[in-house]
Amino acid sequence: MVLKKTIYNGGFHGLLAPVIPKAPRSLRKRRIHNKSSEDGETCAFELLAAAADKLLQEQESESSTSSTGSKGKEQINIHEEGAKVEQLEVKVNVNPVIPGHHESASGAESEFDAQPINPDLSLKELPHSDDDSGSDHASIVTNSDFIKNINTSLNIEAIENKLHSIYNVSFGDNRDEVCPKAVQKQSGGLTSLKTYKRKDRLKPYAHMNESNKSYTSSVSLPFYKDRGNVNIRDDDEKYFRYNNHSNTRLRAFGSRSRAGYRRMRKMMPSRYWKMVRKLKEYALPKNTNEGINSFCHRRKNIYFREWFQANAATKRRKLCRHSSKNAYIKEANSESKSNLVKFSIKSFKVPEFYVEIPETATVGSLKRSVMEAVKAILHGKLHVGVVVQGQKVRDDNTTLRQSGISQNCNLETLGFTLESSLPEASTFLKREETPSCDTQQWLPRGPSRPVHVTSLNNHLEKNEESTTFAAEVATQEPVEDSKALVLVPPPNPEVLSVVPLSEKSNKRYEFSQRRTRRPFSVSEVEALVEAVETLGAGRWRDVKMRAFDEANHRTYVDLKDKWKTLVHTASISPQQRRGEPVPQDLLDRVLAAHSYWSQYQTKQSMKNQKSLEAQM
């Protein structure tokens, strides 16, 4: 374990004798939320991509053949009715019940006999996939009808490709992949704790002085205990590695100005920004000086932008209405009281991406570009996400029943998503409007719809503003960016599914996807309590390093928040508590540590006061 820098009072000295925590900031005057109105940021965060021509040929040859496949237990029938994507149906018959051999992590769930769901359905996530990837929609920005038609046909091809990928990747190769968390749960029910190598054992409250001893003795604190490091890993921080296609030209942020760059940075939550940087690494061609300007000068250049976070957290639920409309299950026959759950998947979604292409380009090249982009995005590492009640079910070991997928499952509650390996992006196959009811209508229809990719429009306005997207990002106001980049919902008021687009008033919705809730397990709580006991409340970074170093999904802010809630939980009556019950002894320790460290803090501040006064 390496400390990057010395912590306030000596860093890990604190492990031996908890150092005096940094002066509490609680006394700091906080300006009350004068929220800057410049919040209206949210630039689209994009990926520029182009892919091989070769792929197109494959695509086009495939487009005429409807893929029908069955593998293992799943029976998947694809009925391509006409040439419309929206009629493509995937039926998956799943027997979700397998004799349980999987120990439930929580006693409360034991009744479910927690077993891994049928691997045919569970579609284990790829090792480097991102758990927190959201359910983002996809669309191609355009408002010209011919583009829409292109899009439709391309979607068919994309779906076929995706199904292909699913069989090969998700159903097959990763079937045996078990996430670390699951392993731990299976082995022990509780998360295993990593023992520190340090020989010296820490005495909680070791620095307690004589005057405090009475207090100390009143609480039951283990005097010798191993440091726990919750050994929960997380793939959240894995970054997307873009497939390095042969003649793929990716140009992300190439022409962004410094100022725009900084602004983007400021506007973007850090985790997205990290991804941006990562993408930039992968995406920026090293040998293309012309890359930046190529758009203007080289008609053949096509840029794809992908929005990885197109939906605000607040919209996820609404978005899921999409999913449920696009992919839903049909209830099993009521008479067949078996445990079979039938799924009829109407369609999948792919990530939203954007295309820029000179207006002089041919429709054929546009087609090719879109197809290549889709293939590039979804190439290989693709998996299926399951969305129930607006929440992604991330734990593949969750049973269908546990996740709420049952025969009685409401048609509106279950959705599937196709997801690329993009960390923060799930893949949604954008559908063209369907004659049937369940169509989401993302594509602008009227000519009045704002065109972002102006160059796509051969017939419309002359676009001297045919600047590259990156340039726009760099120079435009964020809000304007959003508006410019986001599809405007169809005037059709009944189309509720276009919610994300209609909420452009909502700032930053492109990037804010709330992380999925991951309640702290008892073992995590214990590790946290132990760490706070020894380090003190307030040194959250140290707490993180000490007890949650490998739990990438627990930030020190999370730990701080959890401690806050723990303190609260401990101070309310057990009847008022919710969630997985925390053992009372743990809560007692929480209270003890809390009051101790509070007391400690006030003491320190008093000391500081005195020394200050002495100086004067």
Next chain:
DNA sequence: TTTAGGG
């Protein structure tokens, strides 16, 4: 980047 706190 961390902390602290409000939402």
Next chain:
DNA sequence: CCCTAAA
């Protein structure tokens, strides 16, 4: 959990 002012 999120957001963000402050340090």
